[in-house]
Amino acid sequence: MLLPIRNGLAPSAVFLGLNALMREVLLASCSGRAVDQSNFPEDIWHAVQANEPTRAHLQAVRDVIDATDTTIRYELYLAFQEVTSVRQLFSDQALAIPEPPEAVTAELKKLAAHLFERTSKLADITRACGESIKDHYSRYSADPAPGNGNVCGMCATELLSQRRSYISANEQWRAPYDHLLAKEKYPQFGVDPDNLLPTCHTCNSKAKLAKDLLHNSEGDRRICFDPWVEHAHGKxxxxxxxxxxxxxxxxxxxxxxxxxxxxxxxxxxxxxxxxxxxxxxxxxxxxxxxxxxxxxxxxxxxxxxxxxxxxxxxxxxxxxxxxxxxxxxxxxxxxxxxxxxxxxxxxxxxxxxxxxxxxxxxxx
Incomplete structure (x- = not known):
């Protein structure tokens, strides 16, 4: 991150809610208990249960974890519990990255992709969270503080998106939310708001592509900026x-x-x-x-x-x-x-x- 993210810029309520849901489902599944609906915003559970595809993906994850060996399931529970946010991994090379069994990872990938691409846009989810993804993007890219402006904060070389006259803020084009850690490789962080940052087309689709922030080209662990509190400005x-x-x-x-x-x-x-x-x-x-x-x-x-x-x-x-x-x-x-x-x-x-x-x- 080049430009500091301004203080007071609240994360996406949709991604906060969906991430809390996903995390609770993982912990509940690994410990063999029922989902505690008090761990995520009210009405999200009803919204996802009312959507058959989302409900099916959640159940598939629960089923595949339930079928996993008890010892492995407990180890997985401890790993998920220890890493509460993707931000912990940015600066702590010693912190273990949860590595679910292949069958669990496969279902997690499907769930993460569906939550990010489909569930996040459901009208019931928007109502449950109190805002849409477009609402958050409008707040994030606003010029006045606490908005971070329409220039890409990662590089400052390109607009996040072009603005059009006579178009309301929520109907403007928006930049993609870049997964700092790719959801294909780290699906448990697929809707973590700390892992999602609007970036320009060049940063997201030309420069970064499938590069891994946590590992270099030789596969060795490395540290990186936590974009929410760190930056390259002045350095x-x-x-x-x-x-x-x-x-x-x-x-x-x-x-x-x-x-x-x-x-x-x-x-x-x-x-x-x-x-x-x-x-x-x-x-x-x-x-x-x-x-x-x-x-x-x-x-x-x-x-x-x-x-x-x-x-x-x-x-x-x-x-x-x-x-x-x-x-x-x-x-x-x-x-x-x-x-x-x-x-x-x-x-x-x-x-x-x-x-x-x-x-x-x-x-x-």
């Missing part, structure tokens, strides 16, 4: 270096962790969402970026516009894609000597008129 910088041969400026992202644990979390974020290559790629066309934002009419105006844009872009980081990263770019420029800034000013003039004679146009 990354942009650096501009000049090629020694043709003096072409090159922008690169660098991480500035405070300790080893933070370094690993930054590396996981970068690996899963391919942050560095996306940011470095965005600023290959540096002259055009400078031309769009800065005043090249004189060196002094150029310097003043750098200072101004550094502040303005960061203040609008949740409103427009790449504003966060442009602010870091201008923060890097403020440390450059006048001679280097003059080189970049000339470069920005070429960005204004990439196919013409910028020097002649601006009298330099």
């Amino acid at each position: 990354v910088i942009l650096r501009i270096d000049f090629d020694l041969i043709d003096l072409t400026p090159k922008v690169s992202l660098f991480m500035t962790p405070a300790d080893v644990a933070e370094q690993e979390k930054l590396e996981t974020w970068n690996d899963v969402y391919r942050i560095k290559e996306r940011i470095d790629g965005e600023f290959i066309t540096l002259r055009e970026k400078l031309a769009e934002d800065l005043d090249p009419s004189s060196l002094e105006n150029f310097k003043r516009s750098i200072e101004s844009k550094k502040i303005i872009k960061m203040s609008a980081a949740r409103l427009t894609p790449y504003n966060y990263w442009r602010s870091l770019l201008y923060a890097a420029l403020t440390n450059f000597p006048d001679q280097t800034l003059e080189q970049l000013r000339i470069l920005s003039l070429e960005g204004l008129d990439p196919y013409g004679d910028a020097a002649a146009t601006y009298g330099i």
